[in-house]
Amino acid sequence: MDRWFLIAATTLAAVAGVRGLLILRHGNKSLWTVWWMIAALLCQMGYLVIRGEMRGACPLRSIGEISVYLAWALTLFYLLVGPMYRISLLGVFTAPVVVLFQGFALLPGRLAANPEKILNTSPWGETHSAMSVLAYGALALAAVAGVMFLVLDRQLKEHHLKSGLFRNLPPVRELLVSLERLLWIGMILLTIGLVAGLLMPHGDGAWAHLIAAVSVWAGYLALMAVKRIRGITGRRFALGAVALFILSLGVFAFV
């Protein structure tokens, strides 16, 4: 049953992305994108509830489960902060990333049909997992905003201003402000997750994961510090957010 919810959520996100893109090509805004994404979120939550019941804990024990949780966090942040952007357009950029993460989870062998029940859970461990992946949702959305900025920046620099995409993209300054806010939210959540990770009981094998997580955290901190103290061009800031997010996914290799 959990898999069906996930398939439904993936299909709904794919519809949101494809339909939004087609409408965008004609220079219009898709007012339905947000509703498709809300429906996708409800299906994701259906999956999480069933999977959580099966695990007896937060379903974050395999790379497949982490991918779905990440897609859920990304959708949630999109729906929470979307009104700051042109909501339908952000949805068009967000939906493919959601499809990518969930599509990855749906690959054979990523989600066990009968997952092992977790008997001894640690509150610090649960906090670490939930907060960290939630942080990744915010950071993923920051990367999406970064891509939107890079597209707009290129169009403005090269005077390619005829497309429907250009007309519907939010202004440069708004994108940069939203990008910075999302990075701050992600950083705060990631810090909580990291502290919880240090406090949770862990074996020797967890050090590689911890070092990778601290490196990601330090990378984002450096980017934010440069932006605040010295200043940085919008293009480098956006590229930094996108690159750091892609690199940060490597942390899950140590899960």
Add this chain to the structure above:
Amino acid sequence: MELVCLGLNHKTAPVEVRERFAVGNTKLGEAARSLLETAGAAEGVVVSTCNRTEFYLAAEDAGEALRRLEDGLAEKVHGHMEPFYLHRKADAVRHLCKVVSGLDSMLLGETEIFGQVKQAYQAAHEAGATGPILNKLFQKVFGIGKKVRTQTSIQEGSTSIGNVAVELAEKIFGHLKDSEVMVLGAGEMSRLTAKALVSRGAKSVIVANRTHERALELAAEMNGRAVRFDDWLPVLKDVDVVISSTGAPHTVIHAKDIESVRRARKYRPLFLIDIAVPRDIEHAVGEIEEVYLYDIDALEQLADEARARRSQQIAECEKIIEAELVKLF
């Protein structure tokens, strides 16, 4: 009861003829009442803008009403009625639909005309010059005008250099209320462009001109401040938009100038508008990451493209109007 429209506009009459028939906003109601008396019509509305004056009449004997109206107008054109056009019945409604949709405007798709016709109708209504025929007609036509504007791209894009600059500035900075503008060279083009930015809420304007007195004048007009021409570079660290039109035979803003203030600006986006010929801003400036540089050709091209896009929409607009007219008759 028959509907008639007699009028003249920028296509049929030069300004020296149009101005003889122009009616001020405050006198539109009075003009509509006087139209009823002159033509002996049952209902009437007078639409008057800088580009047109049109008389809309509903009369039992439209031929007689027209004859009387033409007699009244002929005096002002010494009997030469050629600049006037006449639309009757459905044609008059079709024409009014095109007028409110901006299809008959000098600047295709402009939005101001909608409000102007609405104001003319309101004035006539308040003066008691309208009745069931024109009340129903104008209400219906306003609905059609709105439909045309929302269902087509007839009013999309900017068709003047000033408005293109404003549109780009808004694409970069969003609301302009936090944006500071610097004007280099106090010529007419800079004045118009700066004025367009101020009208959209730009926070402040700083003017630098070789003749400082002229800079002071323009700054006063824009509620801004003037700086000596030699002092424009230190100001650059605080501004978001620069409009340059100095008339200098060589470039005035160089890449090294922008490089020198980048750090102080914290690499914030900078929009440079070069409307000078020869150009004021070195080409290499556009290669600096946070700089968006547009010269007069780029702005003109964008305005041309918007005009072309609007022209392509005419057939679509006319299709909507015809479909609505079928419902009306």
